Amino acid sequence: MSVLVGYVPTRYGTAALAAAVAEARLRSTSLVVVNASAGDATADPNHLNSEQLAALTAKLAGSGVEHTVEFRSGRDPVDEIVALSADPGVELVVIGLRHRNAVGKLIFGSNAQRILLEVERPVLAVKPGP
């Protein structure tokens, strides 16, 4: 059994990660960290560079939770998370929630909304602290 968290190197991702670690500890399960990039641009800020990867690895090592890090590229990140969450071993999906106003949602859409609706597991949407 595992907790799945979608991670990007932003404060939303960091908040989600912290919550996911806490959940994994609570449930005594392992943690699966997913960094998915659409891979459709030459540079993608959500894609971890070596510096960020090192920081992530260090943080996870210190968490005391059994974990794996998965990288995915080439697909829409939401589809990726939905696909990974279909694994019966996944008991919880954790994502960071970012507030978008109505116009923003119209133009950019809402990844969080799609995940909430499409994933068949319980979803924990985390907001970063003030």
Place this chain on the structure above:
Amino acid sequence: MSESAPTTTWRQQISWGELAAALVLGGVGVAMIVDTRSIRVLATANAVGPRFFPYVVGGAAAIVGLWLAVAVFRGDRAEPEASEDIDLEQKTDWRTLAMLTGAFVAYILLITPLGYLLSTMLFFGGTAFALGARRPRSLIITTLVVPFITFMVFTRLLGIYLPNGVLQAVI
């Protein structure tokens, strides 16, 4: 031409496509030489006429084509061009190429009847889709906005005329 024992036969290492291209080049060169003879030369004795340079160029193309064909046949290969957006490990994605070409052909056929703005929107959307843009929201918005802005900038700001077919009266 490999001296060190090859495990794959050297025939597999020849780039047949490039060999064909080289032969085409040579062939076109020869065709050029042949076609040059049908260019009428005016009767001025001194000046070098319109045939001279085509003979030279056609001849050069034929020679180079042959030289290249021989080189390719002997296994010579050049690096395909690399770029940040290319993954050379992949095999050619014929589907995407076909879609792109299709979009282009449609554009060629539709640009006059439909006018610039509409046909360009179709073209832009089609090519973006072919290249992998799948999120419907972004796709629709960009397809509507980018060609429109381009059209406005070029016709209004730069004063270049772009016939607009069906929308001619409107925009």
Place this chain on the structure above:
Amino acid sequence: MDNVGFLLDGFATALTPTNLMFAFIGVLLGTAVGVLPGIGPAMTVALLLPVTFSLPPTSAFIMFAGIYYGGMYGGSTTSILLNTPGEAASIVTALEGNRMAKAGRGAAALATAAIGSFVAGTIATIALSFVAPQVVKLAVALGPADYVALMVLAFVTVAAVLGSSIVRGLASLSVGLMIGLIGIDAQTGQARFTLGIPQLLDGVDVVVVAVGLFAVGEALWVASRLRHTAAELIPIRGKGMTRSDWQRSWKPWLRGTALGFPFGTLPAGGAEVPTFLSYALERRLSKHKDEFGKGAIEGVAGPEAANNAAAAGVLVPLLSLGLPTSATAAILLAAFQQYGLQPGPQLFSNNSALVWALIASLYIGNFMLLALNLPLAGIWVKLLRIPRPYLYAGILMFAALGSYTVNLSPVDLALLLALGVLGYFFRRYGWPVAPAIVGLILGPVAEQQLRRALAISQGDTSILVSSAFSILLYTATALVLIVPLVYRLTHRSRDDEVRPAPDEQGSSSPLDDDNATKTTELNEMAEPGVQSTSRSVPPDRKDSE
């Protein structure tokens, strides 16, 4: 020294608000296309050629020159911060620049590149201001036969030095020459190779060919092997250049300029050779040799300066002789032709205001570029976030627009597609594109000069080799062809294996013996983004349904 007077007049023209605006647009566009993969300054100028119908020539050329220089600056930003640089001349900057960025000294690398480019660009432009008129004085003594020899040399060097395979360069050149022959012969009014299609009577438009081979060809090629991962973008760290950085940089800047400018002026194929040479030189002279390969600032300072100086150098034969020695120069020549201007001695005497305004705006452009690139590098790289589908769709859209506006005819679009397919095959088989462009644009000019020469001599071909100058040039041409071939043959007989795989002919460029180390490093850099650890990529990576 009335040249200084001309130059000052040029400044007066270049400093008008309109022309300043065009210079600014040019450098802005140039930096943007330098950063972005898939487009470059040559293609951008080609795309803008039709637009110039509504612009006065001075403003148009000021903008083009801005694009030209800007492309260089943008290219260095990407090569330092991105793991996989695109342009050949930037690969050298990436060798050390990349390592510096990874080591947390990206800001210093960017600074030395930008400042070095500025220093080199300014000094080289000064040199240009003095050398070009001198060349013009010499050029007046040249006759058509000498021009023919010059062009033959230009053709051969562009084909032989750019790219790694001489025969493919020549193949590309002959394609360009052949396309250039289509149309009505200017001197006799005979239609040539028009295949019965009336639209071809005017020849194939330069814009369509350039844009087709560059833009559409590139788009098709990228589409065929689209990368589905992002490349690693190294964050900019560090505080900029320290005192020791400055001390280590200023001499390489000057040496790089000294190397770059002369090479740029020669028909030796542009910026690649001097940047490699500069790197090798800096490595040899450096007191910090062990840092090379790990982020030595000299390795960025020198080559960047050489790159920019060479770019200015290329303008010397272009403006004073009408001889383009790179693809971008060829397109600039085409721009001159569109306006009915002939670069060379006539340009300096009849249109001296234009030329000097152009040169003056180069100085201004350099200042603008320094201001744009030094503080704003981080913003420029954000351009790389544009998703590839939209980027290339946009490129294709502009390509089609540029071709369509020539005649408002879908036939040109069909030609564009055909040339795009041709461009695709060029890239697939490793045929360089630049010789085709040079052949296309310079071919008709060469033919004209050839016929003029032979008309003067009444058909006696010996006139082509009658002057010392032309003999000299033909010898040089022969050397350019023969030396690399001999080199390769002798080297091949030394190592026993003949490998048909991706050739190492990159190392056969007439350089020093540091080739072995350099090639391995270059191969490392040229490898499309080898990413970091723990990659688990799903099997259906390529499909994006």
